[in-house]
Structures are given as structure tokens and as C-alpha cells.
Amino acid sequence: MKAKHRPKDGLSRFENLNTQPHHKQKIFNNHEILTKGWYPVCASSELKTNSVSSFKIFRQRIVVYRGESGEVYALDAFCPHLGADLGNGRVKGENVQCYFHQWEFNGSGQLEKIPCLEKLDPSLSKLKTHHYPVQEKYGHIWVFAGESATHDVINPPALLNEKVSAWYLKEITLFAHHHVMMANGVDLQHFATVHALDIKFDYNVSENDDDTFVWNLKGKIPDTNLKGKLARFFLGDTFEYEVKFAGASLIAISYGKNAKFLGKPFPALNVLWGCLPQESGVSKVRIFFVTKKRKGLTGNVKNFFLYGFTMLLLMMLRDEDIEAFPNMRFNTNRLIEADKSLARFIQLINKSQISSWGRRDDS
Ligand code: FES
Numbered sequence: 001m002k003a004k005h006r007p008k009d010g011l012s013r014f015e016n017l018n019t020q021p022h023h024k025q026k027i028f029n030n031h032e033i034l035t036k037g038w039y040p041v042c043a044s045s046e047l048k049t050n051s052v053s054s055f056k057i058f059r060q061r062i063v064v065y066r067g068e069s070g071e072v073y074a075l076d077a078f079c080p081h082l083g084a085d086l087g088n089g090r091v092k093g094e095n096v097q098c099y100f101h102q103w104e105f106n107g108s109g110q111l112e113k114i115p116c117l118e119k120l121d122p123s124l125s126k127l128k129t130h131h132y133p134v135q136e137k138y139g140h141i142w143v144f145a146g147e148s149a150t151h152d153v154i155n156p157p158a159l160l161n162e163k164v165s166a167w168y169l170k171e172i173t174l175f176a177h178h179h180v181m182m183a184n185g186v187d188l189q190h191f192a193t194v195h196a197l198d199i200k201f202d203y204n205v206s207e208n209d210d211d212t213f214v215w216n217l218k219g220k221i222p223d224t225n226l227k228g229k230l231a232r233f234f235l236g237d238t239f240e241y242e243v244k245f246a247g248a249s250l251i252a253i254s255y256g257k258n259a260k261f262l263g264k265p266f267p268a269l270n271v272l273w274g275c276l277p278q279e280s281g282v283s284k285v286r287i288f289f290v291t292k293k294r295k296g297l298t299g300n301v302k303n304f305f306l307y308g309f310t311m312l313l314l315m316m317l318r319d320e321d322i323e324a325f326p327n328m329r330f331n332t333n334r335l336i337e338a339d340k341s342l343a344r345f346i347q348l349i350n351k352s353q354i355s356s357w358g359r360r361d362d363s
């Protein structure tokens, strides 16, 4: 199927409903739900000091502004006075001021000033709008879809306690919900069927209490075809990779943990995907190459080579994986024994916390 003929609407979930009922999961691949997790809103460079903008995350409009100290704040976007979008306002110090009648709110959402009143009466002085956690990482601004964050924007599993730097690669629109793309990372059968690499992976899952979980997968590379033989020649006879999931919105993979290249230790290649579901059921995904922060010319050259290897790997994997998704309507009702890694993944995603931003409430 040529790329231009691929569907862009994610509507297959509404097709064949009478003859092939869709089994909706509590959270996994559920396009009516937003989970409590981190969502990318824009590049840090797009939000200059003293500037403000509003963004839509699923069904929630959020105003994000950078105060004169450089700190970034996120509040519900509609002004608690008459509902103007605070994104049309201006920044005053560490506060945001509504364009319409110039009510002024601080970074915690607390009303601080009304220009036409000398003093706020007690009912107004308590007025507060919701504020949300913000982090700047990987050159982007991330907002958490909940009052307080259970985890930080994650590092890839091979770089857990490292200082990292990242290159933003691009934003893609998936033809499906991002949970389907995430599931692909632990779909053990597809290595043989899609990538022609029949690696029998053993895996181990660690569930953390901060709404993150990690899959460690390790297997013998087969020498039954040319691809396998080449992989064994360069990488040795085993391949290990690790996948970290956070808040059902972030996925980071370290490819080649404890890897060797021609017998010498070789750093893992790390990629992070920041997902942003749309109301239509498709997801936008921002992709980042992540690496250890390295100093000096040698460090930069090393990172540049790792970037090159990562691009090559992504190109190979993506070009093969992407053929599976157009028109797919993920069916969770016929998982067989060989799919038990997927079943576990779905079960863990279904344990995620639901954000109030996804709720449709017209009252
Ligand atoms: S609508 Fe914001 S101050 Fe009136």
C-alpha cells in the first residue's frame, strides 16, 4: 500500500461492528480515555521568556507560559472570570494576565489582581484555577495530565541515572492509538514474521509503584538466514533490549543492552516516543534520539555515530512494522499462549490512572 493511500483517520474501530464486535478495553487502545502521564506540548525554544500560548491535549485546553525567571507554568486555559483563553493574554513577571479584563493569575493558578478593584474581597482572594506539573526535558515542554506527577519524564532504561542529551527527530501521526504502537515493542511473535529474525526472547517484567513498568527481553539470534548470520557476526549470538513504559503515554527503548560490536562493548541505542492521543482515535507521536551527555569533540563524534546507527535501526524496523498498522483494528479477544507478553502489557496498561482531562462532561 502506497503511503498516500494509507488511512489517516483511525476510524477502523467503528467498522464491522455487527459482524466483528469491537472489544473495548478499560484503558488499552481506548480512544475515549486519557491517562495520567506526560504529554509534549511544544519545543522549549517555541516558548520564549515572557510568552504564553494555549494548547489542546486531548479534550483539555491548557495555557502554558514562561515567566521572566525562565520557569514554565501550566494552567487550565479558560479564564475563571468570563472564560477567555488565557493563551491570548500576556505574561507579567511570573503571572499570566488575561487579555479581556486583565485578571492576573500566578503559576499556581491563584488569582492575584483585578485591575478595576483596589482590593480583592475574600471570595475572590481564594479564587484559584487548576495548575499542572511541567517539565522541560529533551528540548521540549511536557505537561502532566493530573494534579501531581507520579514520575518524571523518563530516561531510557539503559541511561537511568545518566545525564542525557537528546535530538528531536520528528512528529508522526499514527494510523492507530499509540497503545497499539507501544504493544508492538513487546510483541514477541512479530520478530520472526515481520522482521525475519526468529529470536526466541525470554522476558522479565518489573512493575514499579510510580506508574512505570519495564520489559527486559533477551534471546539467541538465529543463524538460519542471512539477516541472522549478519546480526550474529556484528553483535554476537544474543540480543538484549529493554523497554520502559510510563503513564501509558511514554515509551523508551534501549536497543542492545550489554551489547558487543565485533566483540567490543557497545553502548545501547536509545529512542523515546512521547505520545499525544487525538479525539479522533489517532495519536501524534514525537520521536527523540537519546544519548548519554558526552563532552568535547570525541564525545560529540561518538554521539553522532550512535545517532547514525539509531537512524539506520529505526529505518529498518519502522519500514517493516508500519505495514501492519493501516486499517488495523486491534483485537484483544484472541490472544494465544504465544501472545502472553502482549496480554501482560494490556493488563498493565489497564492499571494506569485515568486523567479527568479525558472525561466528557457537558453539565
Ligand atoms: S475573561 Fe479573563 S479577565 Fe475577564
Ligand SMILES: [Fe+2]
Binding pocket: 184, 190, 194, 195, 317, 321
Ligand atoms: Fe517491530
